[in-house]
Amino acid sequence: MAPTGRLLAVAALSFLCLQGPWGDSGSAFAQSQPPLHRTVRAEANDGGGLMPELPPSGLMPMPELSPSGSPTPFVPFLAPAPLAPFFNNSTPKLSGKCTLNFTAVDKLMTTTAVDCFTSFAPFLANVICCPQLQATLTILIGQSSKQTGSLALDPTVANYCLSDVQELLLSQGASDNLHSLCSVHLSNVTEGSCPVSTVDAFESAVDSSKLLEACRKIDSVNECCSQTCQNAINEAAQKISSKDAGLTSYTGSPKTDSCRNVVLRWLSSRLDPRSAKEMLRQISNCNVNGVCPLSFPDTSKVAKECGGTMTNSTACCKAMLTYVAHLQKQSFITNLQALNCASFLGAKLQKMNVSMNVYSSCQITLKDFSLQVGSQESGCLLPSMPSDASFDSTSGISFTCDLNDNIAAPWPSSMQAPSSSCNKSVNIPERPAATSAQSGVNHKNLKLRLLASLVSLLLVLLVQV
Numbered sequence: 001m002a003p004t005g006r007l008l009a010v011a012a013l014s015f016l017c018l019q020g021p022w023g024d025s026g027s028a029f030a031q032s033q034p035p036l037h038r039t040v041r042a043e044a045n046d047g048g049g050l051m052p053e054l055p056p057s058g059l060m061p062m063p064e065l066s067p068s069g070s071p072t073p074f075v076p077f078l079a080p081a082p083l084a085p086f087f088n089n090s091t092p093k094l095s096g097k098c099t100l101n102f103t104a105v106d107k108l109m110t111t112t113a114v115d116c117f118t119s120f121a122p123f124l125a126n127v128i129c130c131p132q133l134q135a136t137l138t139i140l141i142g143q144s145s146k147q148t149g150s151l152a153l154d155p156t157v158a159n160y161c162l163s164d165v166q167e168l169l170l171s172q173g174a175s176d177n178l179h180s181l182c183s184v185h186l187s188n189v190t191e192g193s194c195p196v197s198t199v200d201a202f203e204s205a206v207d208s209s210k211l212l213e214a215c216r217k218i219d220s221v222n223e224c225c226s227q228t229c230q231n232a233i234n235e236a237a238q239k240i241s242s243k244d245a246g247l248t249s250y251t252g253s254p255k256t257d258s259c260r261n262v263v264l265r266w267l268s269s270r271l272d273p274r275s276a277k278e279m280l281r282q283i284s285n286c287n288v289n290g291v292c293p294l295s296f297p298d299t300s301k302v303a304k305e306c307g308g309t310m311t312n313s314t315a316c317c318k319a320m321l322t323y324v325a326h327l328q329k330q331s332f333i334t335n336l337q338a339l340n341c342a343s344f345l346g347a348k349l350q351k352m353n354v355s356m357n358v359y360s361s362c363q364i365t366l367k368d369f370s371l372q373v374g375s376q377e378s379g380c381l382l383p384s385m386p387s388d389a390s391f392d393s394t395s396g397i398s399f400t401c402d403l404n405d406n407i408a409a410p411w412p413s414s415m416q417a418p419s420s421s422c423n424k425s426v427n428i429p430e431r432p433a434a435t436s437a438q439s440g441v442n443h444k445n446l447k448l449r450l451l452a453s454l455v456s457l458l459l460v461l462l463v464q465v
Contacts, residue, residue, distance in 0.1 A: 092167035095160040099153070101144045102168060105136065105273050112136045113172035114391045121175035123331050123371060126293045127382050128389060128399070129175075130182035135280035137165065137188055138261070142268025142276065149199050151265045152191035161189060192258030195244035202266050205243055206236045215267055218279055220385060224286035225422035229279070236263045281386035289384050292341035294330050294369065296348065299323065303352035310356055317362035324364060328372045328379065332401065336384040338366040342409035350412065357411040364409045367402070 102109065116129040140161075145151050153161055162184065170176050178184065191197035196205060214232035223229060237260040241253075264283075268276040302323050306316040333341065342359065349358065358364070367379030380401035389399040 092171040098161035098164045104143045113174040116174040131284040139268045142265040152197040193255045194259035196240040289336040307353040320362045334384045335381045338369040341369045346412040359409040366407045
C-alpha cells in the first residue's frame with residue numbers, strides 16, 4: 001500500500017493510432033504498426049506530475065505549469081474493449097417549453113455530440129467542439145425563425161432551450177458540462193443589447209441581398225484575410241445597432257456584438273443547415289487560428305540557461321525541452337495556432353535577453369506545441385481549416401491530425417513582420433494531404449481512432465489514510 005496521504009490517480013482513456021492508407025477499407029489498423037496504448041499513472045508525491053488531476057466534472061483544468069520537471073507527454077488512450085454502449089441511450093428529459101425546431105437540425109446535433117464527445121471535449125474544445133456548439137445554437141435559432149419570425153429567444157425560454165440542447169447532446173454521447181467548457185451564456189441565444197430581434201425589422205434595416213451574396217459561399221482559403229463576409233456582417237451589425245436612435249456603436253462593443261449574433265442567425269435562416277454550418281465555422285475559424293490558446297508558465301529558468309552569452313547549449317536545451325513539455329499537456333491546436341504560440345514564446349524569451357535561436361539549436365518544431373500522442377511522443381497538429389470528429393460503429397471516434405510534418409518553429413526576428421496566416425514565411429498545409437493507398441508509402445498523416453470503448457474518463461483517487 002502507498003504511504004499515508006498518497007493519492008493514486010489512474011486515468012484510463014482510449015486512444016489508438018491508425019497509421020495506414022486513408023482509403024484502406026480492408027483493415028481498421030495497419031498490421032505492421034502496433035496500436036498506441038498507455039495507461040497513465042501518477043502518484044502525488046512521486047515528482048513525476050504525469051497526469052493532471054481532474055475534478056469530479058471530468059473536465060481537464062489548466063495544469064499547474066511549473067517547469068521544474070519534464071513530464072511524460074499525455075494524451076487520452078483507449079483500451080481495446082467493446083464499443084457498446086457508445087451513446088447514452090436514455091431518453092433526454094426535455095422541458096417542453098422550448099420553441100426551437102430541433103428536428104430541422106438533427107444531423108447537426110449529432111455532429112456536435114461527436115465533436116464534443118464526453119471526456120475528449122476538453123482536448124478539442126478550442127478548435128472543434130466549442131465552435132461547432134456555437135454554430136449549432138446559431139443555426140437552431142435561425143432555422144426556427146422561419147416559423148417564429150424571431151431572431152432571438154426570450155430570456156425565460158432561453159434557459160429551457162439551453163437545457164434541452166444539453167440534454168439532447170448528452171443523450172448522444174456529448175460532455176455533460178459543455179455550457180461551462182464553452183462559456184455558453186444567455187447572450188448566446190437572446191437579443192442581448194441589440195435593438196433589432198425580428199426577421200421583419202432586420203430585413204427592413206439592412207440590404208439583405210448584399211449580405212447574403214457576400215456570405216452565401218465563403219472562400220475558405222482567403223476569407224480570413226479578405227474578410228469579405230465578415231465585413232458585410234459587421235456592416236449589418238452596426239446598422240441595426242443604431243436603430244434605437246442611440247449613438248452609433250463601434251465594432252467589438254457589447255451592443256454591436258449582440259447585433260452581430262442577430263445577423264448570423266438571419267444568415268443561418270437563409271441557408272440550409274449544412275451551408276450555414278460551413279459559413280459559421282469558417283468565420284469562427286479565423287478567430288481560432290489568429291491566437292495562441294496555450295497558457296505559458298514562467299520562463300525564468302529557460303532565460304537563465306539560454307540568455308546572454310550562453311555557453312552551455314546542453315543545459316539550455318534541457319531547460320527549453322522541459323518547458324515545452326509542459327505546454328504539451330494542454331490541448332490539441334492547429335498548425336496556425338502553433339505558429340502563433342511559437343512567435344509568442346520566442347518574443348517572450350527575447351524580452352528576457354535570449355538572443356540565440358533556441359528553436360533551431362534545440363530542434364523545436366511546431367508540433368512540439370500541441371498535445372503529444374502516445375509513446376511516439378509526436379505532437380498532433382489539427383488542420384487549420386474547419387474540421388469535425390467522426391464516428392462509426394466499427395472504428396469509433398476519429399479526427400484528422402498530422403504527426404509527421406516536422407515544420408521548424410520560426411524564431412521571431414525584429415527585421416520581419418510578426419507571423420500571420422495572411423503573411424507567413426512558413427509554408428503550413430491547411431489540411432493534411434491525403435496519402436497514397438499504396439503500401440510502403442512514407443505516410444505524412446495519421447488518423448487518430450479514439451475507440452469509444454471507454455465512454456467517460458475513469459479517474460480513481462485512492463487515499464490511504
